[in-house]
Amino acid sequence: MRHMRLDGDTLYVDEAAHTLAGKKILVLGAGKGAAPMAQALERLLGDRIDDGLVVVKYGHGLPLSRIRLMEGGHPVPDIHGMEGGQELLRLARSAGPDDVVIALFTGGASALTTVPAAGITLDELRMATTAMLACGATIHEINTIRKHLSSISGGLLAREAWPAEVITLLVSDVPGNTLDVIASGPTVPDESSYADCQEIVERYNLRDKFPSSIIERLKDGLNLCIPETPKSQDPVFLHTHTSLIATLEDALFAAADKAQALGFETQIMSPLLQGEARDKAREIVLQAQAELAILNKEKSHRPQCRLYGGETTVTLAGTGKGGRNQEMALAACLAGAGMKNIDMLFASTDGTDGPTDAAGGFADGYAIYNLDIAPEKSLTMGYESLKCNNSYNTLEKMGMLFKTGPTLTNVMDMAIVLLWPSK
Secondary structure, three states, X not given: OOOEEEEOOEEEEOOEEEEOOOOOEEXXXXXXXXXXXXXXXXXXXXXXXXXXXXXXXXXXOOOOOOOEEEEXXXXXXXHHHHHHHHHHHHHHHOOOOOOXXXXXXXXXXXXXXOOEOOOOOHHHXXXXXXXXXXXXXOHHHHHHHHXXXXXXXXXXXXXHHOOOEEEEEEEOOOHHHOOOOHHHOOOOOOOOOHHHHHHHHHHOOOOOOOOHHHHHHHHHHHOOOOOOOOOOOOHHHOOEEEEEEEOHHHHXXXXXXXXXXXXXXXXXXXXXXXXXXXXXXXXXXXXXXXXXXXXXXXXXXXXXXXXXXXXXXXXXXXXXXXXXXXXXXXXXXXXXXXXXXEEEEEXXXXXXXXXXXXXXXXXXXXXXXXXXXXHHHHHHHHHHHHHOXXXXXXXXXXXXXXXXXXXXXXXXXXXXXXXXXOO
């Protein structure tokens, strides 16, 4: 393991030494990529692990021997994820002062371990989650509110494990790799506040879309009627160690290496792609067209690969089926209709884009004309589909869906752009 090794009774995590002799070891984890992390930890520690649990999205599990596995709903939480979160809290409370808790968290854990704060029901949290996913809020903003409606996020799992030693391994699925945003930060200090929550509610007009119990809780927090989430000075973090073991940047560098090995001249354009999905897709198309024109003018014949990464947002205006990467693919097909020698892929690294079985979609200059109708009607149909967020069904008709199944990792999204200069 790149970030962890065992030498006798000493566990090294990024060269920080942790003594395991005579200590009970508990493993707690959640997220779309938690199962392979648990497998790797079992290979390293074997029967030293006394108990453990990871909660994953349906279909994202792997065989485990020492660590239990539960499945739950994502992106909208369900009862099974809540039960998994409650069991993680129970295990954390069982840790003694001389024990070691190893926490494994990846993207998706926020929804998969939803344990509502006092006075809030699961159904109310589901309503709030659906409203936030539809309004165009960023993952930072969504997780800020999640942390303040939870009994496990925002450092609260670390509080339950106190005074045990907590070693956390994180796989980042958020722009900037902000530790307290990844998985809503169950074991790290929370940098956000109830005041931040209030600003987000107002910014996206969520007051009338949230249940009254949630509005009241946020109001109570703002008025100091209930405690804030634990901050960096809280003693519960005195015995914690956090290591970031995989990021989008790792995936982009690996993709660049592969593209270069295949003969492409490659450049990573941005690891911080954010904003409305369809708008960002149009920007990428314009950049690609402009660059291809320059390459052709310079008579440069080597094929080019341009890589983008990040996480866009979608403001839902319709009731169609799709996800942010599929929306980008459809928007790119429309923006680049008729373009030559440019191929694109927009995909989620976890293999699931939105509530669909697709990871994303392909785009080129002729895909929109694969709808088997008159060309002018194809464009009209495409724009209508984009308007009602129905990218999945339209890409399916075009033959441009990209399906991988669960990849068991999660480091945000990637856009791959291939440019083929004219010979």
